[in-house]
Amino acid sequence: MAEQSKRSPLYTSATIDVADVVSRPALIIEPARGHFSLQLDRLWAYRELLYFLVWRDVKVRYKQTALGVAWVVLQPLLTTLIFTVLFGLLLKVPSGDMPYPVFALAGLIPWQYFAGALTRTSSSLVGNAHLITKVYFPRLIIPLTGVLSGLVDSAIGFVLLAALLVVYGIWPTAAILLLPAFLLLAMATALGFGLWLAALNVRYRDIGYLVPFLIQIWLYATPVAYGSTLIPERYRWLLGLNPMTGVVEGFRWALLGQEPPGRLFALSVTISVVVLLTGLVYFRRTERTFADVV
Amino acid sequence: MSDIAIRVENLSKRYEIGRAGTRHDTLRDALAGLFRREGRGRSETFWALRDVSFEVKRGEVVGIIGRNGAGKSTLLKVLSQITEPTGGRAEIHGRVGSLLEVGTGFHPELTGRENIYLNGAILGMRREEIARKFDEIVAFSEIEKFLDTPVKRYSSGMYVRLAFAVAAHLEPEILLVDEVLAVGDAAFQKKALGKMGDVVNEGRTVLFVSHNMDAVQRLCNRALLVANGRIITQGDVKTSIREYQREQLTVRNAFAWHDISQAQRTGSGDVKFSAVKLCGGSLPVDAIFTGGPLSVELDIVSKISTSVSSMAITVFTPNGTMLVNADTISQGKTFNLREGRTRVQFVVYALHLSPGTYNLGLWLANHPGIIHDRVPTAIQFEVVEYGQNNQPGVRVDGLVPCSFKVEALDFVPDGDE
Numbered sequence: 001m002a003e004q005s006k007r008s009p010l011y012t013s014a015t016i017d018v019a020d021v022v023s024r025p026a027l028i029i030e031p032a033r034g035h036f037s038l039q040l041d042r043l044w045a046y047r048e049l050l051y052f053l054v055w056r057d058v059k060v061r062y063k064q065t066a067l068g069v070a071w072v073v074l075q076p077l078l079t080t081l082i083f084t085v086l087f088g089l090l091l092k093v094p095s096g097d098m099p100y101p102v103f104a105l106a107g108l109i110p111w112q113y114f115a116g117a118l119t120r121t122s123s124s125l126v127g128n129a130h131l132i133t134k135v136y137f138p139r140l141i142i143p144l145t146g147v148l149s150g151l152v153d154s155a156i157g158f159v160l161l162a163a164l165l166v167v168y169g170i171w172p173t174a175a176i177l178l179l180p181a182f183l184l185l186a187m188a189t190a191l192g193f194g195l196w197l198a199a200l201n202v203r204y205r206d207i208g209y210l211v212p213f214l215i216q217i218w219l220y221a222t223p224v225a226y227g228s229t230l231i232p233e234r235y236r237w238l239l240g241l242n243p244m245t246g247v248v249e250g251f252r253w254a255l256l257g258q259e260p261p262g263r264l265f266a267l268s269v270t271i272s273v274v275v276l277l278t279g280l281v282y283f284r285r286t287e288r289t290f291a292d293v294v
Numbered sequence: 295m296s297d298i299a300i301r302v303e304n305l306s307k308r309y310e311i312g313r314a315g316t317r318h319d320t321l322r323d324a325l326a327g328l329f330r331r332e333g334r335g336r337s338e339t340f341w342a343l344r345d346v347s348f349e350v351k352r353g354e355v356v357g358i359i360g361r362n363g364a365g366k367s368t369l370l371k372v373l374s375q376i377t378e379p380t381g382g383r384a385e386i387h388g389r390v391g392s393l394l395e396v397g398t399g400f401h402p403e404l405t406g407r408e409n410i411y412l413n414g415a416i417l418g419m420r421r422e423e424i425a426r427k428f429d430e431i432v433a434f435s436e437i438e439k440f441l442d443t444p445v446k447r448y449s450s451g452m453y454v455r456l457a458f459a460v461a462a463h464l465e466p467e468i469l470l471v472d473e474v475l476a477v478g479d480a481a482f483q484k485k486a487l488g489k490m491g492d493v494v495n496e497g498r499t500v501l502f503v504s505h506n507m508d509a510v511q512r513l514c515n516r517a518l519l520v521a522n523g524r525i526i527t528q529g530d531v532k533t534s535i536r537e538y539q540r541e542q543l544t545v546r547n548a549f550a551w552h553d554i555s556q557a558q559r560t561g562s563g564d565v566k567f568s569a570v571k572l573c574g575g576s577l578p579v580d581a582i583f584t585g586g587p588l589s590v591e592l593d594i595v596s597k598i599s600t601s602v603s604s605m606a607i608t609v610f611t612p613n614g615t616m617l618v619n620a621d622t623i624s625q626g627k628t629f630n631l632r633e634g635r636t637r638v639q640f641v642v643y644a645l646h647l648s649p650g651t652y653n654l655g656l657w658l659a660n661h662p663g664i665i666h667d668r669v670p671t672a673i674q675f676e677v678v679e680y681g682q683n684n685q686p687g688v689r690v691d692g693l694v695p696c697s698f699k700v701e702a703l704d705f706v707p708d709g710d711e
Contacts, residue, residue, distance in 0.1 A: 027390065029375060029381035052683040054511040056401060056408075063403045134398045135660055288378040291371070292309065 032288055036281060050141050050148070056119070057149035072156045076112055080105045086226045096227060096258050101166050102161070103252070107224040108158040110186045110251045113150050114244060115215045117187070121146035121194025122211045125202050129294040139287040140280075144197050147191045154183075161255065173257030179268045182250035189243045189272040195279030199286045202294050223248055228264065240264035243272040299468050299499040300350040300373070304382035307343040307368050307523075312455075327523060336508070344523040345382065348709045352388075355500040357514035357531060359538050361558050365523040366503045370394060370470050373501070388499070391418055393468030397457030402446035403682040406437055406456055409445055413460045427463045434489070435459035450663035455482055462489045468499045473506075473560065487512075505558060505670060507535050507614035532613075539612060539653075539671070549573065554672050555595075565600065565666040569593040569657045572675055582677045584649060584695055588642040594654065596631045602666065603628050606639045608655040609647070610670070616655075617647065617693065623661060648695050 043050075062068045065280075078099055087093040088100030121143045125132065128142050141213035165172070201207035222244040223230070231239055239245045246268025249261040343365045343527035350356050356364045371377045373384055374392035397415040400409050410431055432438055437448070437458040445453055471490075487509055494500060494513050504510050510517055510531060510633075518529040527537045554566045572582065573589040582588055587591035590607050606621035620642055622629060629638070654671040 027375075027386040028383060029372065029379060029386070031379055031381060048421050049415045049418075052412050052421075056404065056412055059408070060401060060403050131399050131416065133376065134394045135418075136392065137416075137418075290378045 036141075036284065038280060038284065039138060043140055046137050046141055049137055050144060053141065053145040054149045057145055058144075058152050061149075072153045073160060074155050075153075076105060076108050076160060079108055079112070083108070083225050093152055093226045093230065096229075096231050097258050098170070098258065099245055102164055102168055102170065102256065103227075104225065105157075105161050105164060106255045107248045108156055108253045109161060109255075110182070110247050111219065111222060111224045111244070112157065113154045114186055114247065115219070116153065117147045117150040117190035118197070118215060119191065119211055120150065122197035122201055122207055124194075125198045125290060126205070126208070126294060133291050134292055139290060140283065143191060143194050143283070146194060146198075148188050150190075151183075151187075165168075170256070172255065175254045175257050175260070177254075179251070179254040181252050182247060185250060185269065185272060186247045188276050192243075192272060192276030192279045195283040196275070199283045199290075202286070202290055209216035218242075218244065227252075236264060237267065241271065243268045243275065246272065295354050298349055298385075299352045299354070299387055300501070301385045302346075302349070302382070303347050303384070304371075305343055305369070305372060305379050305380040305384055307365075307372055307377070308380040309340045309342055311338050311340050315495060341523045343372065343379070343701045346520075346523070346525055347382075348518060348525060348528055350499060351503065352499055353497045354516065355502060355514045357419060357510035357517035357534070358501060358503045358520060359505070359510060359517055360520035360526075364520045366392070366520050367472055369520070369525075370472050370501065370503060370647065374470055386468060388467035390468045391464045391470075392470035393417070393461050393464065394470075394472040396461045399452070400445060400457060403444055405444055406435075406441045406448070410460055413457070414435060414463075417464050418466070419459060419464060423465075431459045431463050434462065434485075442635050447464065451482070454663065458482070458486055462486070462493075466498070467499075469493065470501045472503045474691075505560060507538070507670075508616075511535065511613060536615065551561065551593075552673055554669060557669050557672060559667060559669045560663045561658070561667040563667070564598050565596040565602065567592055567658065567659055567667055567672065568595045568635070569667055570654070570656070570672050572654070572673070581681060582675055584677055585644055585646055585697075588640075588645045590640045590642075590654065592638050592640070594631060594636045594658070596633055596636065599630075599632045600660070600666075601628045601630045602658055603661045604657065604659045605629055605638070606657040607642075608657060610653040610655055611693070612651055612653065612674075614670075616647070617652070618642070620655070622626070645677065646694050646696065648693055649676075649678050651676055 062071065067069060068073070082102045083104040088104070093100070098106075124142045124146045125139070131137075132139065132142075173280050197207050197211060221224075221239075221242050223239065228236060228245060228249060229289065240263070246261060247267045249265060252258045253260050340656055346365075346369065348356075358369065360366050368377075370392065371394065372379045373386065374390070374391075374394065376394075399413055399415065401412065404412065410419070410428065415421070432441060435452075435458070437452050437456050440448065440452065445456070468551070490502075490509070490513055500513075502510065504516060514531050516529065517527075517531045518525050519534045519538050527534045549572055551569050551571045553569050555566065557567075569592070571591045573591065592607075602622075604621055604623040606619055606623075608616055608620075609618035610616055620640055651674055653671045654673050654675060656664040656667065656672045658668070660666065678690075
């Protein structure tokens with residue numbers, strides 16, 4: 001009934017919407033003051049847009065490729081193969097009590113997720129400049145899209161790993177219940193760095209060149225192809241400075257039941273959290289100029 | 295307080311130009327800037343909006359007019375929360391929807407169906423809302439057959455129709471619209487304008503930026519004239535439009551070449567009218583006469599080699615009614631333009647216009663869809679009465695004069711039936 005009267009031209013909106021106006025606080029537009037807010041309520045209100053953007057990302061990514069979704073399978077599969085030959089067979093990198101291919105894939109899943117998410121997120125604002133300059137929505141949605149759309153690929157990675165585990169007759173331990181927590185940590189880490197890089201990229205296009213290089217180096221600094229035990233005890237804390245160490249070791253623990261991550265892990269997680277928080281603050285601080293600068 | 299929809303107080307927006315932070319800087323520039331003193335250090339500022347204040351009541355439809363760069367779009371961007379104001383404040387009561395462009399976020403790889411959902415979500419519609427209006431949107435866009443084709447295969451006309459259709463079904467309480475009606479071909483523009491009329495009739499509050507004075511006059515209750523970031527006039531539509539036209543009018547003598555490269559216009563810009571000159575035909579006097587010829591010489595600057603199917607000169611009344619449209623498309627003639635400057639001449643053999651002041655508009659497009667250049671008011675000119683046998687006649691009103699004769703046909707004397 002109310003819906004109908006709203007449509008009718010006979011009613012002027014002044015008569016029907018008063019209650020609505022009183023109940024809804026007015027939208028105030030003014031220069032930002034000092035206080036900081038994440039505006040999670042607005043983010044929630046725009047959750048459908050987030051859903052559609054993630055859906056678009058996933059859909060478009062494989063739409064024009066000849067192999068389509070097969071790429072998601074091939075990528076971790078081939079990398080695992082190369083790692084196994086190079087590090088497992090030739091260099092004989094120790095992989096604990098696990099066969100090397102399983103060990104490598106368990107590390108590659110979070111790594112490839114992170115590398116993909118970071119690449120997409122860091123270029124996300126620049127890539128969606130046409131949206132930013134024409135429509136309002138909480139800008140955080142854009143980097144969040146980059147972080148979420150990669151999860152689909154990871155899911156396929158997990159299926160691959162499950163198959164591999166069956167082949168080797170390995171059963172997961174109770175630690176697998178912690179997998180969601182580590183997945184969340186991987187997302188938080190990717191988002192933290194992604195926020196920084198995305199916001200900086202709006203102003204400095206150098207970031208576009210920096211990221212691929214950064215990811216390449218980062219892979220070597222992360223125990224993906226090797227375990228952290230390979231590093232001499234007294235230098236191991238250096239590895240802990242890399243937040244991805246905690247993520248990868250955590251994944252291996254949860255998926256394969258290898259030894260739980262130790263003190264290194266605490267350091268990694270702390271750094272992830274700090275990067276995420278500062279990233280959020282920096283992003284929100286600079287977001288109001290995105291439309292003017294991008 | 296309840297009947298105010300938008301209240302704007304001293305709203306200002308400053309842009310910094312010619313300094314680090316404007317566009318696509320590199321880290322190198324930023325680093326170099328630390329060591330260099332002159333040049334980069336000084337920032338030039340530009341006020342796109344300066345102390346703008348106004349109020350819009352619920353259900354009001356307010357037009358915002360002004361030249362390009364006057365600050366109209368910046369105003370909408372600030373009210374849409376796309377960019378933050380430098381000073382002042384605005385209060386908005388009610389759900390806002392803004393349409394600064396049609397087809398925002400369309401993805402070429404996705405199908406028409408998929409893009410309807412995506413674009414709807416970007417414009418702030420809920421999924422069930424889009425689902426509910428889906429059929430209506432498709433019907434309005436007239437692309438039923440291509441719903442599952444990726445939009446990259448669409449013609450530009452289809453693309454624009456679909457984009458407008460989605461936008462037109464946005465139903466916020468307060469609608470902020472930038473020049474979105476200037477899309478598609480004439481028939482579709484008419485349809486788009488009709489849809490805007492419906493929106494207005496539903497009693498929604500609308501802020502409407504447009505260069506189409508006819509549309510503003512038809513749709514709006516009030517109009518704000520903006521120039522150099524300030525509001526010059528706010529009041530009834532007629533006053534604001536008249537003021538706008540006076541401001542537009544920088545040229546007086548229409549019988550000399552006029553540079554119109556900076557004129558108010560819309561279009562792709564690949565091909566542009568750069569100068570215009572009127573001639574009265576063979577008469578020795580610089581004037582356009584009622585019933586006499588009108589000849590217009592035009593310089594066209596093209597950045598591309600193309601052929602245009604629709605080139606036109608149009609004559610408008612000062613309040614924007616189109617009276618004459620001499621369009622090459624009606625003769626099925628295509629004009630080939632090469633990169634560079636081309637001079638063309640239009641000759642209207644007889645211009646049946648009553649004495650008065652008229653605006654000459656120019657139009658260059660490739661049917662369908664691509665508007666290269668549209669200049670609503672290139673110059674203004676005067677039509678004068680020359681009269682029968684070169685004698686000034688008695689002035690009568692009526693926009694279009696006609697040649698006529700009158701004679702008695704029959705006579706029946708009184709009381710003869």
